[in-house]
Amino acid sequence: MERLPRLGVNIDHVATLRQLRGTPYPDLLAAARICESAGARQITVHLREDRRHIQDADVRLLRRELAVPMNLEMAIADSIVRFALKTRPDWACLVPEKRREVTTEGGLDVIKQKKKIAQVISKLQKGGVRVSLFVEPDVQVMKAARELGADAVELHTGRYCLARQGVLGRSSERIAETEFKRIQISAILAKSLGLHVHAGHGFDLKNVSAISGLQDQNREPLIEEFNIGHSIICRAVLVGLEQAVHEMLAAIGSP
Ligand code: PXP
Numbered sequence: 702m703e704r705l706p707r708l709g710v711n712i713d714h715v716a717t718l719r720q721l722r723g724t725p726y727p728d729l730l731a732a733a734r735i736c737e738s739a740g741a742r743q744i745t746v747h748l749r750e751d752r753r754h755i756q757d758a759d760v761r762l763l764r765r766e767l768a769v770p771m772n773l774e775m776a777i778a779d780s781i782v783r784f785a786l787k788t789r790p791d792w793a794c795l796v797p798e799k800r801r802e803v804t805t806e807g808g809l810d811v812i813k814q815k816k817k818i819a820q821v822i823s824k825l826q827k828g829g830v831r832v833s834l835f836v837e838p839d840v841q842v843m844k845a846a847r848e849l850g851a852d853a854v855e856l857h858t859g860r861y862c863l864a865r866q867g868v869l870g871r872s873s874e875r876i877a878e879t880e881f882k883r884i885q886i887s888a889i890l891a892k893s894l895g896l897h898v899h900a901g902h903g904f905d906l907k908n909v910s911a912i913s914g915l916q917d918q919n920r921e922p923l924i925e926e927f928n929i930g931h932s933i934i935c936r937a938v939l940v941g942l943e944q945a946v947h948e949m950l951a952a953i954g955s956p
Contacts, residue, residue: 705922706913709743709772710736711901711930716746716754729759730766737769743792745901745928747774747805748781750798757784764788772928774805774835777814777821786828793825794855794899794928796835804931805902808836808857811845819849826850833899838880838887846896853897855928856884858912862903865911885915888923901928906936 715732719725733744744767746755763771770791775781776798785793795818796805811818811834822832833853836842846854860869861880867873884900891898900912904927915923 705925707742707926708740709745709899709901709926709928710741710933711745711747711774711928712736712934713747713754713930714934716756716759720754730762733763733767737767741769743770743772743926743928745772745774745794745930747796748784750776750778750781760784760788760790764790772833777817782821782824785825785830789829791831792833792853793830794833794835795821805835805857806859808842809834811836811842811849815845815849822850826852833897835901838883840887840890843887843891843894843896846891847894851896853899853926854887854891855899855901855926856887856891856924857902858884858900858904859902861912862905862908865908866903866905881911884912885923888915889917892917892923897926898924899926899928900924903931904929905932 712729712732715727715729718727719729736744744763746760746763748755748757748760760773772792772794773785773788773790774794774796775785777795795809797807797809799806809818818834825832831852833855834846834849834851835855835857836846838856838858843854861877861884863869864873864877864880869876888898904912909927909929912924913922913927917923
């Protein structure tokens with residue numbers, strides 16, 4: 702049996718750095734391979750409708766070359782669904798998407814968009830793609846996800862993570878406690894409904910452990926999978942900078 706939890710590394714922001722200048726570097730596939738060899742059990746990318754970081758060609762290349770499963774975060778727009786059916790990632794994580802947002806804000810509205818989401822889930826599953834729904838940790842939402850026929854939910858942990866980082870003002874601690882409970886209750890319910898339970902958004906080295914430590918009654922991790930991006934890429938800047946400077950010193954022949 703697979704040891705849990707597994708880590709999916711979201712490499713969108715490697716592409717963000719590349720798109721910022723239109724340079725051929727950093728090499729996205731090389732980054733994915735480093736994540737794989739370091740122990741990531743999935744590579745996650747978000748092909749946004751505005752293509753601000755990941756490009757179509759990136760997804761095709763990663764799909765061909767990756768050794769580990771690929772999780773494609775995607776909006777439910779028809780053009781993106783057609784693309785997903787052609788590239789056939791192992792997983793599709795359906796997310797809400799707004800053009801002007803900095804990052805994914807809030808979970809999918811599984812109540813209002815029920816019909817459309819159900820159609821997209823069914824199309825993707827028929828195409829051999831398993832589907833998770835990026836949703837708020839909420840009891841009604843877990844039930845709706847089950848009714849819609851999703852394989853998994855990915856619990857949106859953004860608000861919890863921000864609160865734990867103390868950036869939601871004086872109420873941060875209280876919000877963190879409330880969000881923690883919502884995540885725990887939703888994860889227990891989702892698992893009991895037969896859904897796989899994933900989590901993502903805003904995790905860093907400090908705030909992830911309370912959530913990864915959540916267990917079910919059999920002492921198994923409640924959350925099977927964590928999809929984490931921004932904080933890993935930020936940390937990589939710090940732990941990799943020394944080597945990068947050494948390499949450039951050698952390249953310019955600095956004595
Ligand atoms: N999961 C989903 C559905 C997301 O949209 C994102 C952000 O792209 C993540 C996980 C990763 O979040 P972060 O970059 O904050 O770790």
